[in-house]
Amino acid sequence: MPTSDPAPDTEPAAQMPFAAPRPRSGKVRGSVMRDVAKLAGVSHQTVSRVINDHPNVRAETRERVLAAMRSLNYRRNLAARTLATRESRTLGIIGFETTLFGPESMLYGIESAARAAGYLVSVATVRELAHQPVLEAVDRLAQHDVDGIIAISPKPAVTNALTHAPTGLPCVAVGGAGSGADPFPTVRVDNATGARLATQHLLDLGHATVHHAAGPPDWPEAQARVDGWRDTLYAAGAVVPPVTPGWWDAAAGYEQGRRLAADPAVTAIFCANDRIALGVLRALHEAGRRVPQDVSVVGFDDMPDSGYFHPPLTTMHQDFGELGRRALSLLLNHMSQVDGNTPPSHVLVVPEVILRSSTAPTR
Amino acid sequence: MPTSDPAPDTEPAAQMPFAAPRPRSGKVRGSVMRDVAKLAGVSHQTVSRVINDHPNVRAETRERVLAAMRSLNYRRNLAARTLATRESRTLGIIGFETTLFGPESMLYGIESAARAAGYLVSVATVRELAHQPVLEAVDRLAQHDVDGIIAISPKPAVTNALTHAPTGLPCVAVGGAGSGADPFPTVRVDNATGARLATQHLLDLGHATVHHAAGPPDWPEAQARVDGWRDTLYAAGAVVPPVTPGWWDAAAGYEQGRRLAADPAVTAIFCANDRIALGVLRALHEAGRRVPQDVSVVGFDDMPDSGYFHPPLTTMHQDFGELGRRALSLLLNHMSQVDGNTPPSHVLVVPEVILRSSTAPTR
DNA sequence: CAGAAACTTGTTACCGTTAACAAACAGACC
DNA sequence: GGTCTGTTTGTTAACGGTAACAAGTTTCTG
DSSP, X not given: OOOSOOOOOOSOSOOSSOOSOOOOSSSOOOOOHHHHHHHHXXXXXXXXXXXXXXXXXXXXXXXXXXXXXXXXXXXXXXXXXXXXXXXXXXXXXXXXXXXXXXXXXXXXHHHHHHHHTTOEEEEEEESSXXXXXXXXXXXXXXXXXXXXXXXXXXXXXXXXXXHHOSSXXXXXXXXXXXXXXXXXXXXXXXXXXXXXXXXHHHHHTTOSOOEEEOOOTTSHHHHHHHHHHHHHHHHHTOOOOOOOOOOSSHHHHHHXXXXXXXXXXXXXXXXXXXXXXXXXXXXXXXXXXXXXXXXXXXOSBOOTTGGGSSSOOBEEEOOHHXXXXXXXXXXXXXXXXXXXXXXXXXXXXXXXXXXXXXOOOOO | OOOSOOOOOOSOSOOSXXXXXXXXXXXXXXXXXXXXXXXXXXXXXXXHHHHTTOSOSOHHHHHHHHHHHHHHTOOOOHHHHHHHHSOOSEEEEEEESSOOHHHHHHHHHHHHHHHHTTOEEEEEEESSOSHHHHHHHHHHHHXXXXXXXXXXXXXXXXXXXXXXXXXXXXXXXXXXXXXXOOSSOEEEEOHHHHHHHHHHHHHHTTOSOOEEEOOOTTXXXXXXXXXXXXXXXXXXXXXXXXXXXOOSSHHHHXXXXXXXXXXXXXXEEEESSHXXXXXXXXXXXXXXXXXXXXXXXXXXXOOTTGGGSSSOOBEEEOOHHHHHHHHHHXXXXXXXXXXXXXXXXXXXXXXXXXXXXXXXXXX
């Protein structure tokens, strides 16, 4: 539709020695702000104002600019914007390079919330949750001008590295377990309480004590679950069986399960996560111990398919997507506070028991 | 360490009306190229040359510049580089917003390979694998100047949208199933062959025919598995049982399993993935059908824990991480070809049978 | 040893956007 | 009517790099 006559190009016609505006390297170029401005008969700054919703633009002018933008299919160049504003509208996620269920679910929660807030997320995974690799990941993200960082399910080494990172980027940690006095905001699952609930559930069913199939001892989450379990047993005056170090997967659970299945005194097992529980169930079955008739088993995480284990698993539910979303909101909040000295918020989410068929009263 | 005397600042001392170099908004600024140049006593262009490994820099000069960079802890600003070169060294991943095992494993494969190649990856997930959401995702990635895009496990709607995206970004697709004549490179699993191998394995064990617990019919991967299964039965002259639509999780598998368990003629089931198999196993067990004595079950994917199912699952192995790596290498290759008209490469990976305990000969 | 070729280095323009300032124009008030 | 605010718009200068060209050095030739 014809709007108004485009203003004449006000640039000086002749340039320096070399004149022709030769194209730079490769790639098709879309239209830029200047093109829109020319078509709408305004200055590029006015176009910028329209894009950024500045209040002082006449309604009629705004319409004209918007029309021009549409007709040219204009898209603002974020690199230029980033350069000018030092704000990239990109967030960095530091994750652990493996296929653990929790971290991945969080990623999606974070991403969709970030999208809603107008941010893109970039991921930097580390092969090992140690100081040096994390510093490198932060560095990589910082070079790409991320506005903030979320560290997923970190061990202390990670939060340490984050605090000491040279870049002054806002960070939040989600998952893991912490002192409660971390220098930046955290969103955490109350693993100790979760473990307490699980253990108490088993005690309430009449079991004399509860054994534990633990996760990796150097993961705070695993350690907190051990602590909660042990505390509950102490409080109940029950015997505290020994714990052996494990890992997060079914293979490790199977190893632990074989050990436990061999001991006829074992009637209840609290597993550090559902995958471990799967391995434990397998070992119990192979040993001829029936679940839940002979042994009760509780997991942790409530993975999507744990209701279809053999038998369906009683477990502690965690909403990882929700954790991710809350972490993001904390980060955005943190970012908007212009380096105020407000103390970091700490969100703690308590998991809940999901009763299924892997637990039963003792006879 | 003292190197050489810094050259005098060659800039004109007096500027226009306002003089003082007032700082812009927020955030701490690191040193920039000019600072390094001044400290090393060279021009900023020379610093640029050093960073970009240009050959024509005197060794002594290079050393001086590198020392200056180190002492200032210099980090190049990628936004500025992107603006000047139109190359961001960032790749975009389009994924499906859910917790499917395959896609996530691919993400890690891609990310680590991308890191090695000097790229950062940004993810854009879509809630639904349809035309419009995918276009939006592409748009978001394009705005952030990604250099290329990998679409994970797409349905035809995705590849279609990708082909019609207005941006001329290089794309590759990984996963899914395609015509073999897609307009861009693909890395795919040979689902049909995998299904054939699985089905043949069951036929070879003496089963009269093989039933199928299918995935979602609008996913090409699921469809290809149906096709491979059906073809094998035809070729063997076996009866082809009906197929009902499903989904990728254990709940859907359970539904299908209940139907199949009720039919005494069913002695062998090929499941579209391991999670479905888990549900099927559950349903069979509840119906009192023993696996593998009464019914043999085969899965697809070889998820990390499927060896601990009840019983350990015979399944088709896929290396998702490897798929991701190969997709990345295809993308980089594609990007380096200056819009040549070379036909797109298509990689096809054949999954292999992993024998475990869920299959047995008929008696 | 002169001239050419190759190697180094510096200068200037430009990538596309936002920030800061200035100017033009309107309405309000005395 | 003139000054005084406030709104709207334009002009110029960054932001921090790379590209293109020019110019000054060497080093190689014959």
